[in-house]
Amino acid sequence: MPKSVFDRRIEAALADVAGAAGRQKALSLICPDIQAARQRHPPLSERLRRIKAESMSRLPELLDQAVTALTVNGCRVFLAADAGAARDYIGGVVQGGVLVKSKTNVGKEIGVDGYLAARGVTVVETDLGDRLNQLDHGTASHPLAPAIHLPLSRVRELLARESGRDLPEDVAELVRAARESLRPHLAGADTGLTGANAIAADTGAVVLMENEGNIRAVTSLPAVHIVVAGITKIVPTLEDAVTVVEAASVFGAGQDLGTYMSVITGPAPEGHPGPREVHVVLLDNGRLRALAGGWGEAFYCINCGGCLNFCPVYRVLGGRFGHRYIGGIGVVQTALTETVAASTDAGLWACLSCGRCTDACPAQIDIPELIGRLRAGIVQERPSIGRRLVRGLLGDQARLSRVLRVVRRLTGPLWEERPARRALRPRLGVSRLLPAPRVRPAVPSAGRAHAVVYAGCLTGTCYPEVGAAALRVLSRHGVAAKWPDREPCCGLPLWNAGDREGACALARRNISFLTAFDGPVLTLCATCGDTLKNFYPRWLAGDPWQEQARRLSGRVRDLTAFLADDLTLGGIAGTDSWPVAYHDPCHLRLGLGVTVQPRRLLQACGRMVETADRCCGFGGPAGWRHYPMAAAVGDEKLARVGAKTLATACPGCMAALTDGLDRLGRAVAVRHVVELVDEAGL
Amino acid sequence: MKGVDDGMDAGGASGREVRVENRLLTQAVAALTAQGCRVSVAGSVGEALAFVARVAAGKRRAVLSRGEAGEEIGVAGFLAGQGLSVWRCGETPGKTVQACLEADLGVTGAQAVAVETGTIFLAEEGGEARLVSNLPPTHLVVAGAECLAPDLAGALAMVRRLSRDVYGRPLVRYVSAISGPSRTGDIGMQLVPGMHGPREVAVLLLARTCRTG
Numbered sequence: 001m002p003k004s005v006f007d008r009r010i011e012a013a014l015a016d017v018a019g020a021a022g023r024q025k026a027l028s029l030i031c032p033d034i035q036a037a038r039q040r041h042p043p044l045s046e047r048l049r050r051i052k053a054e055s056m057s058r059l060p061e062l063l064d065q066a067v068t069a070l071t072v073n074g075c076r077v078f079l080a081a082d083a084g085a086a087r088d089y090i091g092g093v094v095q096g097g098v099l100v101k102s103k104t105n106v107g108k109e110i111g112v113d114g115y116l117a118a119r120g121v122t123v124v125e126t127d128l129g130d131r132l133n134q135l136d137h138g139t140a141s142h143p144l145a146p147a148i149h150l151p152l153s154r155v156r157e158l159l160a161r162e163s164g165r166d167l168p169e170d171v172a173e174l175v176r177a178a179r180e181s182l183r184p185h186l187a188g189a190d191t192g193l194t195g196a197n198a199i200a201a202d203t204g205a206v207v208l209m210e211n212e213g214n215i216r217a218v219t220s221l222p223a224v225h226i227v228v229a230g231i232t233k234i235v236p237t238l239e240d241a242v243t244v245v246e247a248a249s250v251f252g253a254g255q256d257l258g259t260y261m262s263v264i265t266g267p268a269p270e271g272h273p274g275p276r277e278v279h280v281v282l283l284d285n286g287r288l289r290a291l292a293g294g295w296g297e298a299f300y301c302i303n304c305g306g307c308l309n310f311c312p313v314y315r316v317l318g319g320r321f322g323h324r325y326i327g328g329i330g331v332v333q334t335a336l337t338e339t340v341a342a343s344t345d346a347g348l349w350a351c352l353s354c355g356r357c358t359d360a361c362p363a364q365i366d367i368p369e370l371i372g373r374l375r376a377g378i379v380q381e382r383p384s385i386g387r388r389l390v391r392g393l394l395g396d397q398a399r400l401s402r403v404l405r406v407v408r409r410l411t412g413p414l415w416e417e418r419p420a421r422r423a424l425r426p427r428l429g430v431s432r433l434l435p436a437p438r439v440r441p442a443v444p445s446a447g448r449a450h451a452v453v454y455a456g457c458l459t460g461t462c463y464p465e466v467g468a469a470a471l472r473v474l475s476r477h478g479v480a481a482k483w484p485d486r487e488p489c490c491g492l493p494l495w496n497a498g499d500r501e502g503a504c505a506l507a508r509r510n511i512s513f514l515t516a517f518d519g520p521v522l523t524l525c526a527t528c529g530d531t532l533k534n535f536y537p538r539w540l541a542g543d544p545w546q547e548q549a550r551r552l553s554g555r556v557r558d559l560t561a562f563l564a565d566d567l568t569l570g571g572i573a574g575t576d577s578w579p580v581a582y583h584d585p586c587h588l589r590l591g592l593g594v595t596v597q598p599r600r601l602l603q604a605c606g607r608m609v610e611t612a613d614r615c616c617g618f619g620g621p622a623g624w625r626h627y628p629m630a631a632a633v634g635d636e637k638l639a640r641v642g643a644k645t646l647a648t649a650c651p652g653c654m655a656a657l658t659d660g661l662d663r664l665g666r667a668v669a670v671r672h673v674v675e676l677v678d679e680a681g682l
Numbered sequence: 683m684k685g686v687d688d689g690m691d692a693g694g695a696s697g698r699e700v701r702v703e704n705r706l707l708t709q710a711v712a713a714l715t716a717q718g719c720r721v722s723v724a725g726s727v728g729e730a731l732a733f734v735a736r737v738a739a740g741k742r743r744a745v746l747s748r749g750e751a752g753e754e755i756g757v758a759g760f761l762a763g764q765g766l767s768v769w770r771c772g773e774t775p776g777k778t779v780q781a782c783l784e785a786d787l788g789v790t791g792a793q794a795v796a797v798e799t800g801t802i803f804l805a806e807e808g809g810e811a812r813l814v815s816n817l818p819p820t821h822l823v824v825a826g827a828e829c830l831a832p833d834l835a836g837a838l839a840m841v842r843r844l845s846r847d848v849y850g851r852p853l854v855r856y857v858s859a860i861s862g863p864s865r866t867g868d869i870g871m872q873l874v875p876g877m878h879g880p881r882e883v884a885v886l887l888l889a890r891t892c893r894t895g
């Protein structure tokens with residue numbers, strides 16, 4: 001199969017060692033600051049989400065109000081239907097000379113730099129990082145630290161050339177040189193170009209935030225100031241706009257507030273210094289259509305960049321995940337402002353649905369859900385034969401097991417646990433992450449059960465010993481549980497692959513299947529647990545089955561939480577035995593909020609617990625569609641594991657971790673927490 | 683900090699008002715300092731000018747925007763007396779930018795200070811304060827204690843009130859909210875002050891007693 005555009009970008013990203021090193025450094029410094037700042041501002045995110053939800057639902061009206069207010073203030077407002085219209089307007093205003101600019105995402109969206117340069121305008125970036133990249137002919141590697149990938153020696157070289165004198169490798173000196181070399185550009189520029197963090201409809205105020213003071217210079221020195229902003233930057237009031245800026249500071253930079261917030265309502269009055277003209281270019285470019293189509297949440301985004309810092313895919317790919325807008329939200333915005341094909345090239349199928357972005361986002365945007373919807377749109381247009389086949393296979397675990405075992409018999413050597421063999425598995429259309437299918441051991445089934453074990457397909461077909469261990473532990477504590485063998489798949493694999501109809505059909509089947517059993521539904525797979533508990537009621541919103549989905553949701557418990565919270569397990573004295581690292585499955589930590597219980601269980605087993613947070617790389621279809629990327633995510637994770645045993649509570653994670661350890665040639669045993677509990681005799 | 687606590691009865695203020703002012707002053711000093719500003723609270727004109735002298739030491743050219751508080755204690759004349767060449771905005775329109783580019787000290791007032799974040803608000807119609815507070819390497823803010831607000835929302839409310847009462851508009855033309863010196867971390871994530879804006883921000887807070895004694 002020829003490599004896709006995105007696969008080539010993955011290759012380039014994985015080869016870019018300097019970029020990765022810079023990014024790691026930036027992330028390690030920024031993440032703790034952001035987390036601390038969030039703690040100091042608990043209500044900020046709710047406030048922002050409310051403001052943005054209101055703004056998007058009232059946008060046409062707010063747009064009118066903003067245009068009127070800006071015009072009354074003396075600004076010249078241009079509503080640009082698309083990128084071309086915006087460029088043409090700007091081209092009409094800027095007839096040549098020097099244009100100084102600050103960071104603007106919409107500027108990137110409309111490709112303003114190249115357009116102006118081609119028309120003979122000298123474009124000068126003024127943010128230091130962006131300026132360094134401009135001098136280096138490179139691109140930004142992180143929204144907050146765009147030039148973090150450049151080593152100090154290179155920065156020195158670039159600035160020395162620029163200022164025409166020798167400079168020491170001293171950061172303070174280099175900053176001074178940059179200030180001095182940019183000043184004449186700022187003082188002599190004809191035009192200043194900026195974006196906007198927010199535009200207040202009530203006052204016609206453009207609000208901008210920054211740390212360096214370049215935006216203040218760009219907006220106060222040249223005779224013409226051009227603002228380019230998406231129409232979705234409009235919020236009802238000045239106070240709302242300030243909330244946007246606060247949220248961007250806290251969630252994007254870990255600051256309470258950026259050093260400078262500039263509020264600009266119009267050109268300078270007669271006899272005063274400052275721009276004679278302020279042009280405000282408001283870009284639609286698909287936004288109104290997207291809002292009408294129910295994509296409003298995508299534009300709650302305030303471009304703070306916070307989500308990137310926690311995204312496992314961004315960690316390994318950097319700015320190559322996304323297009324003009326970076327990261328998962330960037331993929332979504334690309335689809336809405338350009339085309340779905342462009343979003344595919346930007347990494348539509350790379351998202352692991354781990355949910356870290358939503359957790360990091362001040363507007364709480366459910367980015368994985370938006371990405372899933374885009375995938376669904378694509379899948380719907382494809383022929384349905386393959387889809388029907390897969391749906392049928394996943395509808396009944398006993399059937400799935402039989403088929404997989406036949407496949408295994410026919411292709412025996414492929415399933416040996418050796419890297420070379422694993423590498424062959426994709427030839428068969430299965431992921432190399434998939435473990436060898438195994439026959440379920442005979443387990444004594446309880447006569448009258450008062451709990452049902454929902455082990456999930458992967459446990460049932462590939463890790464049956466985990467299910468058996470769970471039954472043994474439960475029965476030791478007097479919980480008679482049943483592990484049915486014909487349960488349907490939870491449906492998440494279909495959902496993530498874009499087959500929403502198929503996923504909902506499986507949801508309904510599971511609901512009626514599980515109604516036949518009494519008591520709690522104990523899940524061994526974090527993904528299944530999150531799906532049954534949290535996703536079904538959402539998937540089936542407005543469906544006659546929703547009420548039943550809610551009832552089922554109330555019965556679902558993660559097995560480790562059930563064992564730790566509801567049973568008295570006792571424990572082994574002393575914790576001097578060998579350590580175990582615990583891997584938090586994303587669906588368990590972020591989806592179900594279960595973090596302490598598995599650790600408590602491991603401690604009860606007499607194990608010392610290390611934590612190795614990070615995604616395993618298995619989520620969604622990325623594992624087989626973009627294996628090198630998923631592998632890089634896994635490698636990052638495994639580099640943090642020192643113990644000889646790695647415990648987790650999700651068979652999906654187990655498969656990815658096992659493959660990764662295999663790939664790295666490391667002898668670490670991967671176990672489900674419940675297996676260790678069983679072995680400890682608890 | 684001398685002078686903060688002995689303002690009872692100053693200007694006819696009630697004891698409660700004075701206590702509130704003192705509490706806000708104390709918090710403002712802490713927050714502004716945490717933002718990297720050099721801060722002083724003056725209880726008398728003499729103390730105020732002494733701080734101005736320290737900030738202006740070694741400087742040659744000062745630009746001043748029109749600021750109520752600074753005018754009240756005669757900052758312009760004092761700086762001239764210290765041997766600085768002093769340029770007042772509005773004197774020769776059209777020369778402001780050049781004066782700001784050449785100055786090594788910019789002096790402004792403040793229309794509000796958000797105590798919680800240590801943020802100085804400059805609100806203006808003309809746009810001079812934007813230049814004065816951004817181009818010279820040192821920015822001196824002279825602010826009366828009456829412009830202290832507990833937080834950002836309070837400071838915004840003050841700016842809104844000023845816009846309505848003084849200019850008869852919902853919002854003045856320009857507002858600049860400043861939290862500490864200009865900074866950049868763009869080279870190796872090492873934080874360095876003074877990228878495009880001032881590397882030093884000095885804040886002189888005038889207690890009520892300044893006005894009376």
Ligand code: SF4
Binds near residue numbers: 357361365
């Ligand atoms: S999606 Fe990302 S960039 Fe946009 S607001 Fe949320 S965290 Fe910030």
